[in-house]
Amino acid sequence: MLINRIAAALALVSAVLHLRMGVTDVSSALVTAMALLCVYCALDLLRSGGNRAWVMVAATSAGMILAHSSFPAHHHPVGQGSSMTTASAVAAVELVLAAAVVFFRTRSIPPEFRPYRLQELR
Numbered sequence: 434m435l436i437n438r439i440a441a442a443l444a445l446v447s448a449v450l451h452l453r454m455g456v457t458d459v460s461s462a463l464v465t466a467m468a469l470l471c472v473y474c475a476l477d478l479l480r481s482g483g484n485r486a487w488v489m490v491a492a493t494s495a496g497m498i499l500a501h502s503s504f505p506a507h508h509h510p511v512g513q514g515s516s517m518t519t520a521s522a523v524a525a526v527e528l529v530l531a532a533a534v535v536f537f538r539t540r541s542i543p544p545e546f547r548p549y550r551l552q553e554l555r
Contacts, residue, residue, distance in 0.1 A: 491531035
């Protein structure tokens with residue numbers, strides 16, 4: 434599906450942006466873990482594309498937006514400010530896309546899951 438490929442490409446862009454940060458202290462392990470999580474989400478979207486993959490993309494994108502907004506801009510080196518802005522924008526696009534896909538896929542309840550009030554319990 435085309436939407437899965439677009440979201441997987443956005444996840445790979447996020448992974449590249451995380452690896453471009455190149456922080457050399459303790460946070461480099463966290464940045465590398467986030468890049469690996471982005472790659473995992475991209476592979477999961479390409480392989481299955483089910484609701485679980487989309488919910489994971491939405492959750493990690495929301496987490497990235499929260500993490501990026503919690504870091505003040507004056508604590509980053511000169512080159513990282515634009516990288517953080519780009520990463521936040523990509524995460525916002527991923528979040529909106531994932532929320533839209535999950536909403537449209539789950540907005541109707543299949544008949545087999547609807548409760549029948551007058552149906553006899555077995």
